Amino acid sequence: MNGILPEGHVLQAESGEKITVGRMFGAGGQGEVYLAQTPGGERAVKWYYPAQATDLQRRILDSLIGLGWSDDRFLWPQSVVVDPQRLSSGFGYVMALRPDRFKDLPALFRRDPSVSAVNQRTLLIAALHTVEAYQALHARGIAYRDINWGNIFFDPATGEILVCDNDNAVFESEAAAIAGTMDFMAPELVRGHPGAAPGTQTDLHSLAVLLFMLFMNHHPFQGALALKIRCLDEAAQRKLYGTRPVFVFDPDDTTNRPVPGEQDTVLATWRTMPPVLRKLFVQTFTRGLTDPAERVRESQWRIALSSVLDSVLRCSTCDKINLGEPGGPAPECWKCARPLALPQRLELLTGVGSVRGRREVRLIRDGRIYGYHLVSDPLRHDFDDVVGVVTEHPNKRGVFGLTNRSRTAWSTRRPDGTSQPVPPGRTAALRQGITIEFGGGTEGVVHI
Amino acid sequence: MTDAPDSPHWALLHAAVKGSHKKYSQDSSTARLVLGGAGALLAVADGHGSRAHHRSDLGSRWAVEAFTACALALAEDVRRRGGDEARWPAVLAAARGLPQQIVHHWWTRMALHEANSPAGGAWTSGPPPGPDPIPYGSTLVGVLVVGRLLLCWQLGDGDVVLVDETGEPSLPLYDGPELGDEADSLCQAEAWRQMRVHWQRLPVDRHTGVLVSTDGLSKSFADHAGFVSFAAGLRDRARDTGLDRIRDHLPDWLTQAASYSGDDSTLVGAFPAARYALGPQGATEPQPAAEQRHMAGPRGTEGTST
Numbered sequence: 001m002n003g004i005l006p007e008g009h010v011l012q013a014e015s016g017e018k019i020t021v022g023r024m025f026g027a028g029g030q031g032e033v034y035l036a037q038t039p040g041g042e043r044a045v046k047w048y049y050p051a052q053a054t055d056l057q058r059r060i061l062d063s064l065i066g067l068g069w070s071d072d073r074f075l076w077p078q079s080v081v082v083d084p085q086r087l088s089s090g091f092g093y094v095m096a097l098r099p100d101r102f103k104d105l106p107a108l109f110r111r112d113p114s115v116s117a118v119n120q121r122t123l124l125i126a127a128l129h130t131v132e133a134y135q136a137l138h139a140r141g142i143a144y145r146d147i148n149w150g151n152i153f154f155d156p157a158t159g160e161i162l163v164c165d166n167d168n169a170v171f172e173s174e175a176a177a178i179a180g181t182m183d184f185m186a187p188e189l190v191r192g193h194p195g196a197a198p199g200t201q202t203d204l205h206s207l208a209v210l211l212f213m214l215f216m217n218h219h220p221f222q223g224a225l226a227l228k229i230r231c232l233d234e235a236a237q238r239k240l241y242g243t244r245p246v247f248v249f250d251p252d253d254t255t256n257r258p259v260p261g262e263q264d265t266v267l268a269t270w271r272t273m274p275p276v277l278r279k280l281f282v283q284t285f286t287r288g289l290t291d292p293a294e295r296v297r298e299s300q301w302r303i304a305l306s307s308v309l310d311s312v313l314r315c316s317t318c319d320k321i322n323l324g325e326p327g328g329p330a331p332e333c334w335k336c337a338r339p340l341a342l343p344q345r346l347e348l349l350t351g352v353g354s355v356r357g358r359r360e361v362r363l364i365r366d367g368r369i370y371g372y373h374l375v376s377d378p379l380r381h382d383f384d385d386v387v388g389v390v391t392e393h394p395n396k397r398g399v400f401g402l403t404n405r406s407r408t409a410w411s412t413r414r415p416d417g418t419s420q421p422v423p424p425g426r427t428a429a430l431r432q433g434i435t436i437e438f439g440g441g442t443e444g445v446v447h448i
Numbered sequence: 449m450t451d452a453p454d455s456p457h458w459a460l461l462h463a464a465v466k467g468s469h470k471k472y473s474q475d476s477s478t479a480r481l482v483l484g485g486a487g488a489l490l491a492v493a494d495g496h497g498s499r500a501h502h503r504s505d506l507g508s509r510w511a512v513e514a515f516t517a518c519a520l521a522l523a524e525d526v527r528r529r530g531g532d533e534a535r536w537p538a539v540l541a542a543a544r545g546l547p548q549q550i551v552h553h554w555w556t557r558m559a560l561h562e563a564n565s566p567a568g569g570a571w572t573s574g575p576p577p578g579p580d581p582i583p584y585g586s587t588l589v590g591v592l593v594v595g596r597l598l599l600c601w602q603l604g605d606g607d608v609v610l611v612d613e614t615g616e617p618s619l620p621l622y623d624g625p626e627l628g629d630e631a632d633s634l635c636q637a638e639a640w641r642q643m644r645v646h647w648q649r650l651p652v653d654r655h656t657g658v659l660v661s662t663d664g665l666s667k668s669f670a671d672h673a674g675f676v677s678f679a680a681g682l683r684d685r686a687r688d689t690g691l692d693r694i695r696d697h698l699p700d701w702l703t704q705a706a707s708y709s710g711d712d713s714t715l716v717g718a719f720p721a722a723r724y725a726l727g728p729q730g731a732t733e734p735q736p737a738a739e740q741r742h743m744a745g746p747r748g749t750e751g752t753s754t
């Protein structure tokens with residue numbers, strides 16, 4: 001594919017480093033992305049279309065790069081590049097290459113074989129990572145402004161995510177033009193409401209759209225009303241996303257329900273959602289449309305997603321992962337429609353004194369307890385930090401234990417008061433009423 | 449063809465032939481100027497044609513009609529936005545949404561037809577089943593060029609080839625020979641999910657032409673490389689002698705292709721008019737028969753010996 005810059009063309013970074021342009025990866029709405037050779041190794045270069053290489057864009061880039069932020073969840077702009085030979089006026093920026101294991105959402109939407117490793121659990125993890133990534137930005141006072149399906153990539157096997165296209169992010173107080181596409185934009189921005197400015201509040205709407213698409217593989221406003229439109233031109237988009245947005249599952253307004261036969265996926269995926277998540281989507285996409293304060297915040301998403309992750313169930317008939325309702329009854333398997341059995345649960349009490357945290361984890365086969373389970377207010381969900389794994393007894397089928405994968409010894413306490421150490425590598429039997437002391441004041445009680 | 453502008457930016461190619469042992473063709477196609485010649489719209493659809501898809505001639509016709517209706521609306525939208533590159537992100541969002549509109553358009557036609565004359569005969573008892581799209585199965589490949597913006601959509605087999613003035617043609621949506629033979633189709637559930645979208649900004653200085661064809665054409669070559677060099681050859685001829693000459697010969701080439709693949713073959717194209725429409729004065733007359741072999745290199749000439 002041919003782009004603005006020919007292969008082999010040499011660009012220059014602000015530091016003076018020479019950057020050699022390689023093949024073109026693709027074209028986006030604002031520019032083209034190329035492979036690039038730099039003294040530091042292979043990178044990607046985004047080169048703006050002339051119309052998009054504005055002074056404002058340049059200033060935004062400078063301040064983002066000035067932040068000097070390095071976080072493995074973001075392909076953050078690293079340095080501005082220009083073309084010393086002036087073959088093309090304008091500029092671009094260097095970022096890290098996206099590793100191949102990260103796939104885009106359209107691959108998920110079309111059930112591409114490259115994302116076949118994905119399941120409900122990895123999607124939950126991807127959602128959780130996505131929420132935490134944007135939360136990290138917002139905590140720094142940065143609004144992303146252009147959250148959409150094109151800038152999130154995910155690893156179908158692990159649920160890790162990568163946020164790209166960070167070049168529209170701005171500090172909250174900075175004056176900035178409206179960025180992004182209408183299908184992800186908060187309605188007040190689509191309407192051009194005076195006083196509406198892109199910021200954290202409007203990002204929360206975009207984030208909810210993105211999460212909905214991640215789980216449901218469908219846009220939350222594209223139901224029957226959208227199908228009546230011949231082309232989603234500007235006027236149609238303005239109406240669908242701005243002046244008259246109707247959530248496809250609005251409990252009080254059924255005009256935009258998905259159309260059976262033509263939009264079956266979203267009907268099926270919505271059924272697999274536990275009520276706790278449905279409620280948040282309904283809230284954001286009904287009251288939150290007109291009242292930004294009603295939009296679900298990252299911290300709320302985070303708690304809900306994390307608790308659903310603790311309630312993941314495995315079907316004993318077909319082995320499929322299902323999302324359970326925290327503290328709720330067992331649903332039917334989305335795949336084989338058999339009623340699911342509820343496995344043992346571990347009631348975790350964290351922290352000390354009066355600020356104890358409490359959560360419950362369903363102990364499914366191969367289920368994991370992570371470091372974040374053992375602290376009251378974890379900074380971030382780190383799924384590499386496994387401290388325990390639910391394992392089946394090698395000789396007794398159906399008998400489960402929790403194997404200590406941490407580096408510190410636990411101990412178990414029976415209801416009769418006797419206790420036993422569980423050093424790393426050993427397994428604590430999961431019996432009704434047993435308490436596992438994880439150290440640091442954290443303990444878990446097993447309930448059948 | 450729509451309104452003939454004073455000097456259109458694009459010159460079109462359009463040829464279709466029926467497969468050599470077919471009663472009638474299941475291909476449908478269109479090539480037309482849009483926005484008074486400032487843009488072009490190309491589409492081909494290939495009805496599956498087997499017994500299970502015995503109404504696929506209708507399916508392919510509706511596919512092209514659905515695409516045309518939706519893409520024309522999109523072209524209008526681009527014009528209203530003034531073709532400004534700063535507005536491209538919004539245009540691309542509309543382009544990404546187009547598959548759903550196209551498929552819905554097609555589905556509605558199909559459902560209406562099925563309601564009036566069900567392919568499986570009238571149902572006799574029980575509640576009416578939903579419409580059965582299978583008899584109407586078809587592919588769809590469509591292209592819209594407006595100004596510098598090139599947009600392509602593809603569902604199932606078929607080819608989009610971009611040819612610059614010189615050099616190797618590129619196939620932006622080609623990702624290797626089809627592995628299974630379960631190609632995507634408009635008759636599958638939520639077909640819009642499988643429709644791929646590609647866009648790029650056309651470099652002004654390279655006079656890029658676009659060819660869109662059904663797989664009846666590409667399959668008539670011994671291999672993919674043969675097809676690509678056919679496209680390059682066509683471009684060379686267009687550049688050196690003008691598109692009018694190509695138009696004269698195209699039906700013969702396709703007929704020959706169809707005789708090798710046995711399938712319907714359809715080719716539509718759009719070339720920058722200023723560069724390709726008229727051949728240089730006094731160009732020598734090519735020798736059709738020899739040229740044809742050389743250009744097409746279809747199976748059966750060089751092809752079978754390998």
Ligand SMILES: Nc1ncnc2c1ncn2[C@@H]1O[C@H](COP(=O)(O)OP(=O)(O)O)[C@@H](O)[C@H]1O
Pocket residue numbers: 025026027028029030031032033044046075095096097098150151164165
């Ligand atoms: N850092 C990167 N490494 C590898 N490929 C990238 C990178 N950034 C973008 N791309 C690819 O380049 C193409 C254009 O990217 P982008 O401008 O972000 O387009 P879009 O508007 O589709 O998001 C896409 O195919 C994208 O996957």
Ligand SMILES: [Zn+2]
Pocket residue numbers: 315316317318319320333334335336337338
């Ligand atoms: Zn099951």
